[in-house]
Amino acid sequence: MKRFKVIAAAILVSGFMGGAVLADGGHDTPLPPKNDWTFAGPFGTFDKTQLQRGFKVYREVCSSCHSMGLVSFRNLAQPGGPGFTEGQVKALAASYKVKDGPNDAGEMFERDGRAADRWPSPFPNKQAAAAANGGAIPPDFSVIAKARSYSRGFPLFLVDMFTQYQEHGVDYITALLQGYSDDTHGVEVPAGKYYNTFYPGNVIAMPKPLNDGQVEYPKGADGRPQAPETVAQYSKDVSAFLMWAAEPKLEQRKETGFRVILFLIVLAGLFYFTKKKIWSRVEGHH
Amino acid sequence: MSGHSNYVPKSAFGRWFERRLPIMGLIHSSFVVFPNPRNLNYYWTFGGILAFMLVSQILTGVVLAMHYAANVDLAFNSVEQIMRDVNYGWMLRYLHANGASMFFVAVYVHIGRGLYYGSYKEPREVLWILGVIIFLLMMATAFMGYVLPWGQMSFWGATVITNLFSALPGVGETIVTYLWGGYSVGNSTLNRFFSLHYLLPFMIFGVVALHVWALHVPGSNNPAGIEKKTDKDTLPFHPYFTIKDAFALVCFVIFFSWFTFYIPNYLGHADNYIEANPAVTPAHIVPEWYFLPFYAILRAVPDKLLGVLAMFGSIAILVFLPWLDTSKVRSGAYRPAFRVFFWMFIANAIVLGWLGAKPPEGLYVIASRLCTAYYFAYFIVILPLLGKIERTLPVPASIAEAVLGPSGSGSAMAAGAASSPNSQG
Numbered sequence: 139m140k141r142f143k144v145i146a147a148a149i150l151v152s153g154f155m156g157g158a159v160l161a162d163g164g165h166d167t168p169l170p171p172k173n174d175w176t177f178a179g180p181f182g183t184f185d186k187t188q189l190q191r192g193f194k195v196y197r198e199v200c201s202s203c204h205s206m207g208l209v210s211f212r213n214l215a216q217p218g219g220p221g222f223t224e225g226q227v228k229a230l231a232a233s234y235k236v237k238d239g240p241n242d243a244g245e246m247f248e249r250d251g252r253a254a255d256r257w258p259s260p261f262p263n264k265q266a267a268a269a270a271n272g273g274a275i276p277p278d279f280s281v282i283a284k285a286r287s288y289s290r291g292f293p294l295f296l297v298d299m300f301t302q303y304q305e306h307g308v309d310y311i312t313a314l315l316q317g318y319s320d321d322t323h324g325v326e327v328p329a330g331k332y333y334n335t336f337y338p339g340n341v342i343a344m345p346k347p348l349n350d351g352q353v354e355y356p357k358g359a360d361g362r363p364q365a366p367e368t369v370a371q372y373s374k375d376v377s378a379f380l381m382w383a384a385e386p387k388l389e390q391r392k393e394t395g396f397r398v399i400l401f402l403i404v405l406a407g408l409f410y411f412t413k414k415k416i417w418s419r420v421e422g423h424h
Numbered sequence: 425m426s427g428h429s430n431y432v433p434k435s436a437f438g439r440w441f442e443r444r445l446p447i448m449g450l451i452h453s454s455f456v457v458f459p460n461p462r463n464l465n466y467y468w469t470f471g472g473i474l475a476f477m478l479v480s481q482i483l484t485g486v487v488l489a490m491h492y493a494a495n496v497d498l499a500f501n502s503v504e505q506i507m508r509d510v511n512y513g514w515m516l517r518y519l520h521a522n523g524a525s526m527f528f529v530a531v532y533v534h535i536g537r538g539l540y541y542g543s544y545k546e547p548r549e550v551l552w553i554l555g556v557i558i559f560l561l562m563m564a565t566a567f568m569g570y571v572l573p574w575g576q577m578s579f580w581g582a583t584v585i586t587n588l589f590s591a592l593p594g595v596g597e598t599i600v601t602y603l604w605g606g607y608s609v610g611n612s613t614l615n616r617f618f619s620l621h622y623l624l625p626f627m628i629f630g631v632v633a634l635h636v637w638a639l640h641v642p643g644s645n646n647p648a649g650i651e652k653k654t655d656k657d658t659l660p661f662h663p664y665f666t667i668k669d670a671f672a673l674v675c676f677v678i679f680f681s682w683f684t685f686y687i688p689n690y691l692g693h694a695d696n697y698i699e700a701n702p703a704v705t706p707a708h709i710v711p712e713w714y715f716l717p718f719y720a721i722l723r724a725v726p727d728k729l730l731g732v733l734a735m736f737g738s739i740a741i742l743v744f745l746p747w748l749d750t751s752k753v754r755s756g757a758y759r760p761a762f763r764v765f766f767w768m769f770i771a772n773a774i775v776l777g778w779l780g781a782k783p784p785e786g787l788y789v790i791a792s793r794l795c796t797a798y799y800f801a802y803f804i805v806i807l808p809l810l811g812k813i814e815r816t817l818p819v820p821a822s823i824a825e826a827v828l829g830p831s832g833s834g835s836a837m838a839a840g841a842a843s844s845p846n847s848q849g
Contacts, residue, residue, distance in 0.1 A: 287694035395685020409671035420829040
């Protein structure tokens with residue numbers, strides 16, 4: 139009976155806390171399919187080659203409209219990231235021109251990018267971004283993988299607490315990038331807008347960004363690309379890259395968490411037996 | 425704080441100091457030899473857990489404040505800077521954000537325990553009311569803290585909640601202007617919320633000191649709901665309850681760590697990773713999970729002013745609870761009919777929380793009204809009447825009897841252990 143009460147209380151509390159996650163339901167788009175991510179779960183780590191491919195997709199396709207203002211070139215060489223070398227990062231940064239200044243003469247000037255520079259924005263300001271994109275500002279990509287989500291509904295959102303499903307954002311982005319279709323399923327799509335199965339409301343301002351074969355992937359030893367050059371693969375790779383951009387300390391967090399929890403479990407065990415020993419002196423307790 | 429004050433420091437300096445400031449004696453009498461009911465269960469460990477959470481929130485918060493910039497143009501990015509560029513900044517921030525949720529988990533268990541075992545009843549009314557004040561201060565602190573990252577939910581949550589005060593007749597608009605520091609939620613709002621968010625935890629700390637003081641006058645209530653009478657009913661705080669609290673605390677911190685390290689954004693809202701934009705309203709504006717039941721009560725009432733009054737009333741009514749519950753028996757363990765209504769109350773609160781996350785339309789509104797009605801009926805109708813008509817179970821004569829049964833209560837074991845706490849182990 140006592141155990142039953144504790145379990146009941148646990149279920150009630152978890153249901154209560156999970157209520158918040160239910161918040162944004164209500165649209166009639168299908169749920170994005172779940173993908174297998176190397177960074178999911180308690181021991182998740184990023185696949186460096188996937189991040190490098192995803193970065194290539196971002197750089198060659200997305201970055202022409204989407205800024206990533208919180209990410210610096212140097213981040214690309216940090217541990218737990220795509221694993222570029224410092225030399226590669228310096229060379230990459232130097233291939234961009236960055237506006238700096240004012241100099242001693244009071245003038246703004248252009249110089250080669252450095253590793254410490256932030257990722258350069260495609261547009262000088264929000265107004266320019268809106269003007270170039272039919273009034274819609276392409277969102278910044280720095281934390282987009284955490285800024286997008288979807289509701290899993292009851293009771294899955296409770297299960298997610300235990301299975302550590304946290305990849306709502308990347309699954310949504312992956313689905314969105316593959317969600318374009320010419321068949322609008324009866325949805326009225328105004329000129330200059332596009333139909334997307336997974337976008338809330340189905341009408342999105344972004345044209346289909348990816349096509350098969352658009353981005354060339356590095357070749358393996360056998361001369362074939364290391365991953366298929368398809369929309370499906372591009373979508374996954376760029377989503378993984380965006381997850382890293384949004385949570386560059388993810389690997390460190392999960393590693394630290396494992397050590398912290400292991401330590402705490404041992405400590406709890408020690409305290410449990412100490413408590414048992416101390417309380418064994420008094421009658422009626424165990 | 426009461427307790428035997430026969431403490432004599434071992435060192436000469438200690439004795440010299442103690443004559444001038446008897447603080448070690450106070451700590452000794454309050455947290456070492458203090459006689460606690462021997463039958464406390466694990467629900468009684470949440471007071472210590474809450475004290476730990478308060479200190480944890482203050483420590484992580486003080487360091488976060490060293491890196492945070494309270495300005496509408498900088499706030500969002502300064503939080504991201506903490507996540508990316510500050511050493512272990514991600515850990516500090518996730519500990520602090522999830523710590524707020526853990527604080528509320530613990531406080532809801534703590535309040536629920538008080539409701540079940542009648543801890544609010546005579547002679548602990550002031551202790552209980554101080555607890556209600558702490559709860560209110562916690563809510564204010566958490567609300568303002570959620571505004572600081574200046575995400576979309578921060579901004580729109582602040583807009584919705586501060587606007588509630590405008591419903592108050594006469595003074596409403598003035599209050600809202602003072603809360604905002606202007607005529608809309610903006611930079612002045614963010615600045616004053618940051619200032620208050622830093623101030624309020626220390627006010628909580630002060631009221632917690634009063635709460636502990638008021639606790640140590642009668643001592644803890646216990647699952648049997650009867651007062652301690654003899655030494656046989658109690659055990660010294662140390663080592664019996666220090667070790668029990670320590671074990672429970674570590675288990676709680678494991679739970680806390682699970683969220684912090686593995687699912688740090690589970691309890692948050694994705695929209696708060698979008699920088700605040702006064703021109704774009706999110707599809708659903710939802711408060712943090714711990715406010716949802718009260719949010720549901722607010723929206724259950726069709727009139728804005730009455731809704732606001734119902735929401736604040738749902739917390740204010742707790743102040744009067746010691747006089748609303750007419751039962752002579754304190755503990756729910758001996759009140760079978762009460763137990764049914766109590767668990768319905770808990771389930772009702774959880775359903776309210778679920779409804780608070782739903783859009784205010786159709787069946788959700790009707791359900792919210794029914795649940796709001798039960799919430800208030802529990803305090804205003806059920807508890808006053810139930811105490812008069814219910815048939816309670818026989819209450820044990822003493823705490824020792826509750827633990828050992830009528831035959832064993834003559835044993836001097838507890839008293840023996842009390843007199844020699846360091847004799848073993």
